Amino acid sequence: MRNVVIVGGGPAGIRAASVLVGAGLKPILVNETRQAGGQGYRAPAKSLALDIKSLMGSEAGKYQRLHSLFASLQEQIDYRPGTLVWGVHDKVLHTSCDGVAGTIPYDALILATGATDRTMPLPGWTLPGVFTLGGAQVILKDQGCLIGSRIVFLGSSPLLFLAALQYHKSGASIAAVVDTTPLSAKRAALRDLAASPRTLARGVMYRAALHMAGIAVIDGATPRGIDGKTHVEGVRITDGRGRERRISCNAVAYGYGLKPETQLAELAGARFQFDPDFRLWLPEMDADGRAGDNLYLAGDGSRIGGADAAEASGALAAHALLADMGLPHPASELEPLRREVERLRRFQRGLAKAFAWPVAQAAALPDETIACRCEAVTVGEIRAALHAPLGPREVNRVKAITRCGMGRCQGRFCGPALQEIVAEACGTPIADAGRLRMQAPVKPIPLHAAAEMEP
Amino acid sequence: MPNEPKQKVHQGQFVRAVSRQGATLRLTIDGEMVEAVEGDSLLAVLLLNGRAVRHLEFGGAPRAGFCLMGACQDCWIALGDGERVRACTTPAAHGMVIWTDLQKAQAHA
Numbered sequence: 113m114r115n116v117v118i119v120g121g122g123p124a125g126i127r128a129a130s131v132l133v134g135a136g137l138k139p140i141l142v143n144e145t146r147q148a149g150g151q152g153y154r155a156p157a158k159s160l161a162l163d164i165k166s167l168m169g170s171e172a173g174k175y176q177r178l179h180s181l182f183a184s185l186q187e188q189i190d191y192r193p194g195t196l197v198w199g200v201h202d203k204v205l206h207t208s209c210d211g212v213a214g215t216i217p218y219d220a221l222i223l224a225t226g227a228t229d230r231t232m233p234l235p236g237w238t239l240p241g242v243f244t245l246g247g248a249q250v251i252l253k254d255q256g257c258l259i260g261s262r263i264v265f266l267g268s269s270p271l272l273f274l275a276a277l278q279y280h281k282s283g284a285s286i287a288a289v290v291d292t293t294p295l296s297a298k299r300a301a302l303r304d305l306a307a308s309p310r311t312l313a314r315g316v317m318y319r320a321a322l323h324m325a326g327i328a329v330i331d332g333a334t335p336r337g338i339d340g341k342t343h344v345e346g347v348r349i350t351d352g353r354g355r356e357r358r359i360s361c362n363a364v365a366y367g368y369g370l371k372p373e374t375q376l377a378e379l380a381g382a383r384f385q386f387d388p389d390f391r392l393w394l395p396e397m398d399a400d401g402r403a404g405d406n407l408y409l410a411g412d413g414s415r416i417g418g419a420d421a422a423e424a425s426g427a428l429a430a431h432a433l434l435a436d437m438g439l440p441h442p443a444s445e446l447e448p449l450r451r452e453v454e455r456l457r458r459f460q461r462g463l464a465k466a467f468a469w470p471v472a473q474a475a476a477l478p479d480e481t482i483a484c485r486c487e488a489v490t491v492g493e494i495r496a497a498l499h500a501p502l503g504p505r506e507v508n509r510v511k512a513i514t515r516c517g518m519g520r521c522q523g524r525f526c527g528p529a530l531q532e533i534v535a536e537a538c539g540t541p542i543a544d545a546g547r548l549r550m551q552a553p554v555k556p557i558p559l560h561a562a563a564e565m566e567p
Numbered sequence: 568m569p570n571e572p573k574q575k576v577h578q579g580q581f582v583r584a585v586s587r588q589g590a591t592l593r594l595t596i597d598g599e600m601v602e603a604v605e606g607d608s609l610l611a612v613l614l615l616n617g618r619a620v621r622h623l624e625f626g627g628a629p630r631a632g633f634c635l636m637g638a639c640q641d642c643w644i645a646l647g648d649g650e651r652v653r654a655c656t657t658p659a660a661h662g663m664v665i666w667t668d669l670q671k672a673q674a675h676a
């Protein structure tokens with residue numbers, strides 16, 4: 113019997129599982145969260161009186177379908193909820209479930225680990241009350257809570273308008289939606305965005321709905337900082353016309369889109385390549401998700417593509433795995449799936465250009481700004497290290513010297529900004545600044561669990 | 568000593584937008600008793616009742632979590648038995664003792 117393991121219980125992992133089950137396999141599905149569904153289709157706890165239909169809007173049908181698909185699979189897979197995979201070594205996954213360590217050997221592995229928010233340091237961004245944009249959505253679905261009573265949505269992301277709308281529907285008072293992308297950048301990206309007219313239309317609709325609700329949307333703004341002593345009191349920006357403004361609020365939902373959770377892929381042997389559109393290092397893979405020996409990647413964990421692309425790429429990865437194992441698989445189904453994934457990822461490429469990652473903001477950050485939230489390393493400390501005689505010109509050396517990226521989050525939240533700061537200070541192209549290397553554990557675990565790692 | 572339970576609603580960071588059905592739990596935060604509902608995460612309990620979940624090892628600045636989904640590790644707190652957990656992914660339980668300040672936690676250990 114061959115051990116086929118899927119990590120991640122979102123749309124990508126669930127669809128991969130359903131294809132494998134269809135071929136007569138019984139995959140192990142490991143999922144860190146207790147509820148299946150992943151981030152976008154996160155299921156609220158039963159005890160919450162949440163109107164998921166209203167919250168999911170046009171996506172309510174897909175949400176329902178995914179959750180019933182998962183329910184129908186439960187008997188035929190080995191589902192392990194609440195289980196974190198924190199390391200991969202010699203075709204063995206290292207896990208932690210309620211603090212108890214375990215291992216899962218595998219013959220073939222599908223990683224469908226999803227994404228986290230992509231963020232940029234900003235003066236004041238460590239103040240209580242500043243949360244990621246994705247986090248603001250998660251806490252609403254997961255706990256039925258709003259991140260504050262008067263909220264600014266700040267950054268650049270297709271989720272910015274969606275999240276603001278979901279908050280509005282849930283009774284939040286929204287002080288403003290501050291979009292850092294100029295409208296001109298969005299117009300310029302229209303050609304790629306037309307690859308998915310339905311999603312494009314949804315985006316336009318969200319914006320219209322915000323206008324109808326009387327919520328101020330500020331375009332082309334530059335954030336200057338978040339004010340407050342012990343918690344958020346306001347956001348300072350320069351608006352698109354160059355006016356300084358201060359918006360009072362007690363919470364900020366902040367984000368610049370999503371970035372793949374690639375840590376396990378790296379530990380499992382995937383190779384990485386710099387992607388100039390996303391300005392990120394992404395795992396190399398073929399059109400079906402093959403990324404190494406018996407290693408397959410799917411969903412947002414490999415390339416941001418959204419929930420539909422996640423499902424289709426999950427199916428592709430599973431088909432690729434079946435083909436490589438010499439098991440029958442329906443070759444005729446693959447071409448349409450590939451076209452679908454290709455189209456949706458092209459759309460996301462358009463989004464990446466339209467909702468710009470604020471490269472100039474990184475260069476302009478005041479020295480006292482904290483870059484690394486975990487270790488409280490400032491932008492100034494990083495620049496000083498770079499400017500020292502024979503200073504480093506590569507992110508891993510900077511990490512060793514300053515501890516930026518060495519903390520508990522493993523560089524998830526400072527990594528992309530660190531690349532920009534290094535490239536700017538050294539005057540080198542961003543790709544030459546290098547990529548933060550990953551180490552196990554990918555998330556902190558109790559010490560006794562780490563002892564498992566030793567043979 | 569734990570006082571009477573109190574819900575410092577106006578001082579909380581979070582706002583409960585959706586009601587939750589479930590057993591009432593009693594926990595203490597920095598020695599003060601608060602009420603929660605079964606199913607609440609520790610982070611939700613802390614931020615419905617206050618503004619910080621911990622104080623930074625470097626300089627003591629207050630922090631309140633960031634990603635809310637188990638990725639940033641900004642929300643680690645100390646429990647009464649000395650165990651440290653991530654508040655956003657840990658469910659609240661009756662009788663839990665939570666410290667937002669590691670030094671206070673150690674002083675009471």
Ligand SMILES: Cc1cc2nc3c(=O)[nH]c(=O)nc-3n(C[C@H](O)[C@H](O)[C@H](O)COP(=O)(O)OP(=O)(O)OC[C@H]3O[C@@H](n4cnc5c(N)ncnc54)[C@H](O)[C@@H]3O)c2cc1C
Nearest residue numbers: 120122123124144150151152197226246411412418419422
């Ligand atoms: C915070 C957030 C909020 C979002 N909100 C929306 C929204 O409201 N609407 C929308 O259309 N899209 C939203 N998206 C985007 C949408 O969620 C994704 O496009 C889609 O869910 C991708 O599916 P996936 O299967 O690739 O990954 P996900 O759905 O993210 O699923 C990944 C799963 O893998 C698990 N996992 C990750 N790492 C490990 C590990 N090491 N060990 C074990 N398990 C692990 C996670 O717990 C998760 O369950 C959001 C994304 C994020 C990150």
Ligand code: FES
Nearest residue numbers: 632635639640655
């Ligand atoms: S808030 Fe990020 S890990 Fe808990």
